[in-house]
Each structure stands twice: as C-alpha cells, then as structure tokens.
Amino acid sequence: MSRLAVLGIAAGLALAAADCTPPPVVSAPPPSRPAPSVEAHASELAQRFVIVDGHIDVPYRLTQEPDAALDGSDNPAGDTLGDFSFRRARLGGLDAPFMSIYISAALQDTAGAAFAHANRLIDAVEAWTRRHPNRFEIARSPADVERIAAAGRVALPMGMENGAPIGSLDDLRHFFRRGIRYVSLTHGKTNALGDASYDSVRTWRGLSPLGRDVVREMNRLGILLDLSHVSDDAAFEILRLSRAPVIASHSSMQHFTPGWERNVSDSLARAIARNGGVVMINFGSSFLKTAYQGQQTQFQLRLNAALRQQGLSPKDAAAYTIYYAMRRLYPVGTVPDVADHIDYAVRLMGIDHVGLGSDFDGVTSLPAGLTDVSMYPNLIAELIRRGYTDADIEKICGGNALRVWREVERVATGG
Ligand SMILES: [Zn+2]
Numbered sequence: 001m002s003r004l005a006v007l008g009i010a011a012g013l014a015l016a017a018a019d020c021t022p023p024p025v026v027s028a029p030p031p032s033r034p035a036p037s038v039e040a041h042a043s044e045l046a047q048r049f050v051i052v053d054g055h056i057d058v059p060y061r062l063t064q065e066p067d068a069a070l071d072g073s074d075n076p077a078g079d080t081l082g083d084f085s086f087r088r089a090r091l092g093g094l095d096a097p098f099m100s101i102y103i104s105a106a107l108q109d110t111a112g113a114a115f116a117h118a119n120r121l122i123d124a125v126e127a128w129t130r131r132h133p134n135r136f137e138i139a140r141s142p143a144d145v146e147r148i149a150a151a152g153r154v155a156l157p158m159g160m161e162n163g164a165p166i167g168s169l170d171d172l173r174h175f176f177r178r179g180i181r182y183v184s185l186t187h188g189k190t191n192a193l194g195d196a197s198y199d200s201v202r203t204w205r206g207l208s209p210l211g212r213d214v215v216r217e218m219n220r221l222g223i224l225l226d227l228s229h230v231s232d233d234a235a236f237e238i239l240r241l242s243r244a245p246v247i248a249s250h251s252s253m254q255h256f257t258p259g260w261e262r263n264v265s266d267s268l269a270r271a272i273a274r275n276g277g278v279v280m281i282n283f284g285s286s287f288l289k290t291a292y293q294g295q296q297t298q299f300q301l302r303l304n305a306a307l308r309q310q311g312l313s314p315k316d317a318a319a320y321t322i323y324y325a326m327r328r329l330y331p332v333g334t335v336p337d338v339a340d341h342i343d344y345a346v347r348l349m350g351i352d353h354v355g356l357g358s359d360f361d362g363v364t365s366l367p368a369g370l371t372d373v374s375m376y377p378n379l380i381a382e383l384i385r386r387g388y389t390d391a392d393i394e395k396i397c398g399g400n401a402l403r404v405w406r407e408v409e410r411v412a413t414g415g
Helices: 003-019 038-048 058-062 086-092 113-131 142-150 169-177 209-221 232-241 266-275 290-309 317-329 335-349 373-385 390-413
Strands: 051-056 094-102 136-138 154-156 158-161 180-184 224-226 278-281 354-356
Touching (some): 038 373, 038 390, 051 354, 051 373, 051 390, 058 113, 086 094, 086 373, 094 142, 094 180, 094 373, 113 136, 113 158, 113 169, 136 142, 142 154, 142 390, 169 180, 169 209, 209 224, 209 232, 209 390, 224 390, 232 266, 266 278, 266 335, 278 390, 290 317, 335 354, 354 390, 373 390
Parallel strands (some): 094 154, 094 158, 158 180, 180 224, 278 354
C-alpha cells in the first residue's frame, strides 16, 4: 500500500470520528511495488514448488567420478563435472530427482550380472546419502519427498532402468525392499520381460509371460510402471494390464521426431492420459527434433577428435572434464524447444498428465539454457511467458508425478 493511500484512510477515520458521517470511500491503491520480472517469478516458483525429475543418471557417475564433483562441495570450483550436484540442485529448486539404477543391456545376457550391478548401484546411492545426511535422503514415498524437501534437502527416490535384474517375482520384491519405486521394463534391447523400442528384435510382440506377472506384482507392491524404453506393443499391453496409472519417466513427444518409437506417439499419449498417468518430458537434444539427432552425432565426432588429440580414452577421468566442458560449449536446441513439447503434450493430454524427466547425466547433448540442474527456472520462465499459471506450473514441475505415485500407493494398499 502506498503512503498516500495510508494517509487517505487515516484522514477518513479522523473525519468519521469527528462528525459520525461515513468515511469517504478510499479506492484501492495501485500496487506500489513493480511486478517481479518473469525470471524472478520463475526462480521463486522453482524454490516454492516441489520439482520432481523422472530420470537423472547420477548413480552411474557415483561409480566413476570423485565424490567432490557430486556432493555439492562447498567449493563451487570443484563442482564442474556432470549435470548434477547438491549445490546446483538447490540453485535450480530441484527437490526429488529419481536416481536411475541403470543396467546396460550388455549385462543382461550374463546370469547374475544385471542383478549384482543393480545392487551395487543401490549400495552406491545408500553410501552417498550416509556420507551427506544433511544434503540427501533416499525417498520411498511421496510423503518422504515432501518431508525431505521441506527440510531443504534433496530427496532421492530410485527407479530401475531395465528390468533385466528381475528374473522372478522374488527379485522384484527384493528391489522393492531396497527402495526401487519405478521400473522401466527394458532398456536398449529386448529382454526377458518384454520388447524394447530401440531393438528391431521383437521376441514377445509386447510383454513376455514373466513381464505380465511383473506388471501385476508391481501394482500389488506399489511400484510405478515406466513406459520409457519399451516398444509400443509392450506399452499398450502394460496399459491394458495395469490397475494403476503409469509414467513415461523420460520421454518426449514423437510428433517432433516422426517415427522414432523412443518418444511417445499421439495415440500412446492419449492412452496414458486416459489411464491417469503422466509423460515426463526428456530435455535431451535428440528427443527434441529429428534434425538434432544428426547434430548430436557431429558432437560425438568432435568429442572423439578432442580426446584423441589429448591422447585420452573415454574412460579416463580427464576425459570427463573435457566431455562436460564441450557439452556446455556446444549445446544443441533451446529452452523453447522443450516448452514446445510441453505445449503439445498439454494440448493433447491436458495439464494433469505432463511432467519433467530431464535425463540429465544420461544424454550426450542438451539444449542451451538447460544444461544442468540449476536451470529449471529458465524453463519455468518460458512457461510463464507462454501463459501457464502458477497452478499449471506446479503440476508440471512435480504435482502430477506425485499424484500418480500416491495413486499407485493407494492401489497397492487397496485403499
Ligand atoms: Zn533412458
């Protein structure tokens, strides 16, 4: 309220006290503070809303890189590797990144290898949270996410990317007990549970008999079914079987990459919306436009040349520094490209069925302005400019994903 308005009210009250006539009506003053800029508003929303990201590949990095790059080192100069650290998550307002327990398809044909590897990655996430209890905590429920976020820490729910470690329903129960809360049934190759979108081999024309049992048991336990990476046949079969809503943890809209099955087709998106689920949009350049897929190949060639020049193999620690530096130097795509996917998904499915699944630390290249977890406010600012309300943005940032997770819990408990 402006000083003039305060004076006007005071004068009116004084008059009323003197002669008992009603005080003059004081019209509402114009706002005395300028409206915050779009950027400031976006940053404020990023901090205020719970941001859930469907897919971040940190556990793999935990086995490769020094802890200092990830723990949100108090020395920001030491925090230059990768797309994620505690410090940058706080800057970007990220509250609950699903940690991807990623099993390479190369491990799925060796008995026991995928199972052992999944356990090692979960061990690594547990050890990490034990080392930094005031920064991270594993989240096993939406209630955990909200409690941990409210305390200013980063909640780490875990999702398994590739169901290859699951050879039986007992294995599935084992991973549920260890904290796994979603499973993408396949990764790059068709496996014992079902067919993969990237694979031309379609053994099952959808799911295997074990895959169907796993879907039912996931409903019973309260594990989210993730449609990212499975073939369309498998995805539609999961939708027919599941009694609970599903997610696509890190997939964008196929409309922008025609014929690329890894993204969600219009008909699959409509089916996910009917199921009550959520598509969490992938920020990776190759997911945004077909043309960017070629540019990503060029980036890979440029990177290989740089490593060769330095006499480095891609597995050397120094190679990571070069890789991440080059990724920031040569982004592919833009923030509006990602917003285009969100717009399209919202028009097709409605505001209640869209979320975020960046694939940070899991993709070769990212768009300018969205190259790490500090940058969610840039995307939120773009959504504000496009007319999304605060309530819309809250749903996209995490409200929808948490609603689906709560519903999965409700179905599991029979509530
Ligand atoms: Zn993936």
